[in-house]
Amino acid sequence: MNNQKIPKPTIKRLAVYHRCLENMLFSGKASVSSKDIADQLGIKASQVRKDLSYFGEFGRRGVGYSTQQLLDSVSDILGMRKVWNVCIVGMGNLGMALAAYQGLSKSSFFIRALLDNNPSKIGIPIPNDLSIEPISILKNVVKERAINMGVITVPAEVAQETADALVDAGVQGIVNFAPVRLNLPDSVNVEEIDISVSFRSLAFSISLRSGRRRRE
Amino acid sequence: MNNQKIPKPTIKRLAVYHRCLENMLFSGKASVSSKDIADQLGIKASQVRKDLSYFGEFGRRGVGYSTQQLLDSVSDILGMRKVWNVCIVGMGNLGMALAAYQGLSKSSFFIRALLDNNPSKIGIPIPNDLSIEPISILKNVVKERAINMGVITVPAEVAQETADALVDAGVQGIVNFAPVRLNLPDSVNVEEIDISVSFRSLAFSISLRSGRRRRE
DNA sequence: AAGTGTGAAGTCTTTCACAGCT
DNA sequence: AGCTGTGAAAGACTTCACACTT
Numbered sequence: 001m002n003n004q005k006i007p008k009p010t011i012k013r014l015a016v017y018h019r020c021l022e023n024m025l026f027s028g029k030a031s032v033s034s035k036d037i038a039d040q041l042g043i044k045a046s047q048v049r050k051d052l053s054y055f056g057e058f059g060r061r062g063v064g065y066s067t068q069q070l071l072d073s074v075s076d077i078l079g080m081r082k083v084w085n086v087c088i089v090g091m092g093n094l095g096m097a098l099a100a101y102q103g104l105s106k107s108s109f110f111i112r113a114l115l116d117n118n119p120s121k122i123g124i125p126i127p128n129d130l131s132i133e134p135i136s137i138l139k140n141v142v143k144e145r146a147i148n149m150g151v152i153t154v155p156a157e158v159a160q161e162t163a164d165a166l167v168d169a170g171v172q173g174i175v176n177f178a179p180v181r182l183n184l185p186d187s188v189n190v191e192e193i194d195i196s197v198s199f200r201s202l203a204f205s206i207s208l209r210s211g212r213r214r215r216e
Numbered sequence: 217m218n219n220q221k222i223p224k225p226t227i228k229r230l231a232v233y234h235r236c237l238e239n240m241l242f243s244g245k246a247s248v249s250s251k252d253i254a255d256q257l258g259i260k261a262s263q264v265r266k267d268l269s270y271f272g273e274f275g276r277r278g279v280g281y282s283t284q285q286l287l288d289s290v291s292d293i294l295g296m297r298k299v300w301n302v303c304i305v306g307m308g309n310l311g312m313a314l315a316a317y318q319g320l321s322k323s324s325f326f327i328r329a330l331l332d333n334n335p336s337k338i339g340i341p342i343p344n345d346l347s348i349e350p351i352s353i354l355k356n357v358v359k360e361r362a363i364n365m366g367v368i369t370v371p372a373e374v375a376q377e378t379a380d381a382l383v384d385a386g387v388q389g390i391v392n393f394a395p396v397r398l399n400l401p402d403s404v405n406v407e408e409i410d411i412s413v414s415f416r417s418l419a420f421s422i423s424l425r426s427g428r429r430r431r432e
Numbered sequence: 433a434a435g436t437g438t439g440a441a442g443t444c445t446t447t448c449a450c451a452g453c454t
Numbered sequence: 455a456g457c458t459g460t461g462a463a464a465g466a467c468t469t470c471a472c473a474c475t476t
Contacts, residue, residue: 006424007445015416019395033457041397045457046447053459061453061458078416079423097313103395103412108419149418172426173418179235179319181257189421191414196319198407200231200294202365202389203324205405207295208222210388217437223467249435261435262469269437277436277475 010051016041017048018078021071033064080108085147087113087171089162090154091121091132094177098151099126112145135165142169152176163190217272226267232257233264234294237287249280296324301363303329303387305378306370307337307348310393314367315342328361351381358385368392379406 020040024032034048052058058073059065075081086109088095098104099114114126115135125131133141141147150166152159152174159178166174173189176182179197182190236256240248250264268274274289275281291297302325304311314320315330330342331351341347349357357363366382368375368390375394382390389405392398395413398406 009445011417011420012413014420015413016410018416019412035457042399044447046449046460047445049457049459050446057459059458062456063454064457077420079419080416082419082423084415084419093313093316097309098411100309101411104415107412107416109415148422149415172422175414175418183258187425189418189425191418191421193409193411193414194232195314195317195409196235196323197228197231198391198409199300199320199325199365200234200296200323201227202391202405202407203295203298203300204227204230204293205407206364206389207298209403209405225467251435260469262438262471263467265435265437266468273437275436278434279476280435 004054006054010054013041013043013047013051014074014078017051018071018074018080021067021074025067025071029067031064032067032070034059036064082108084109084149085112085145086110086149086151087115087138087141087145087147087166088151088153089115089135089138089166090152090178091116091118091124092153092155095151095153096126098153099128099130109149112147113141115141135162138165139169142166142171148172150174152178152182154178156180217269220270222270226270229257229259229263229267230290230294233267234287234290234296237283237290241283241287245283247280248283248286250275252280298324300325300365301328301361302326302365302367303331303354303357303361303363303382304367304369305331305351305354305382306368306394307332307334307340308369308371311367311369312342314369315344315346325365328363329357331357351378354381355385358382358387363387365389365391368394368398370394372396 017037020037034045038045038048055077058070088098088111091114095114099111104111111128111130114130114132115138116122116132117135121132122134123131148171150171152162154162156178159176159180160182163174163176163182163184167184167188173191174182175191175193177193177195179194184190233253236253250261254261254264271293274286304314304327307330311330315327320327327344327346330346330348331354332338332348333351337348338350339347364387366387368378370378372394375392375396376398379390379392379398379400383400383404389407390398391407391409393409393411395410400406
């Protein structure tokens with residue numbers, strides 16, 4: 001255990017370990033080694049151990065980790081014991097897809113509100129007992145439903161103002177799917193998911209490969 | 217210009233510069249400096265210059281870059297002059313959302329096929345002159361429509377076999393939305409987009425912040 | 433004066449390698 | 455013998471700082 005600052009990549013990997021441990025527990029593995037996890041994810045065992053070492057000592061030397069205990073510890077580290085109340089702003093295709101996405105509800109993320117400005121969408125009922133509400137009531141909704149996380153799936157042009165509104169309403173974190181860099185106070189955490197950048201960088205990698213000459 | 221290997225983060229940023237330059241050109245800026253771009257994205261100007269320097273010299277000292285020329289150069293670097301024919305496998309909510317996503321069609325990505333195994337979905341017509349076809353014809357479809365990129369939006373349990381099928385059919389790159397690490401030959405490039413990991417790591421960052429004590 | 437291109441320095445992250453526990 | 459936890463070494467990436475060009 002040490003008191004250093006946590007590397008960003010470590011955070012991402014912890015989230016991956018969490019899922020990996022869930023799967024391993026589900027398939028009946030009562031104990032795991034760092035190598036078990038590492039092999040599953042295509043990384044080095046020492047990386048797994050180093051990542052965990054930022055937060056404490058969870059294993060037993062010569063033995064490994066109790067799957068259940070390690071999962072619990074990682075859940076704690078990630079803040080998965082807390083309830084995360086989420087609102088989605090922008091009910092286009094992507095917003096709708098997220099509203100229905102199972103992967104979130106399986107974890108401790110609960111979607112509490114779906115907001116959009118398009119009058120023709122207001123009121124549309126969604127499977128989850130939710131319906132689409134106007135963005136104008138954002139601030140009230142966030143207060144009343146104790147929402148602490150916002151998801152931005154609006155068009156790029158209005159993403160910044162949407163983010164400002166979310167921050168003003170009091171959310172602590174934002175997942176941003178809009179293709180713009182948001183300018184926000186650093187009291188608010190932002191996670192960017194940029195789909196078209198992923199496609200473009202994949203295109204680059206392929207081109208690089210097929211275009212390369214003169215490599216021994 | 218130099219012959220070193222390109223850092224992964226550089227690739228991602230190039231894709232971001234591309235969009236940034238598009239916006240700048242659209243808003244009438246005929247020339248840009250590395251600082252213009254950097255400020256827009258919240259990074260350092262030297263980072264922008266270093267990234268570009270892996271590929272050549274695109275600017276004029278004391279002047280900056282021609283927006284149009286730099287955009288063209290970056291397009292070339294990213295392989296955006298090529299036509300990317302894409303198929304989406306797994307027409308759940310996310311697959312449907314991607315099929316309708318404007319951000320891709322605006323670039324050089326063309327969705328040529330939508331595949332699913334669910335008999336009740338086969339044949340459903342989609343806005344874009346496309347309809348959902350059975351995965352069994354994947355190999356033919358990839359050949360006939362010269363598809364070089366596959367998108368995986370199937371459930372985690374069948375993601376690996378879907379990936380294998382895509383590789384067997386001959387795609388060069390895969391965008392994987394399924395929450396599993398794919399095991400593939402390294403002749404194939406993979407880009408992972410893991411939505412629930414992003415939510416979890418956001419939860420972590422928020423927890424870290426509010427939970428921290430003993431910091432000067 | 434303004435702005436690029438780039439070695440060199442600095443920082444961050446991963447991997448090694450080994451002491452120490454079971 | 456097997457596996458963790460962790461300093462120290464290696465490697466990757468970013469930032470500095472300055473020569474150079476317009």
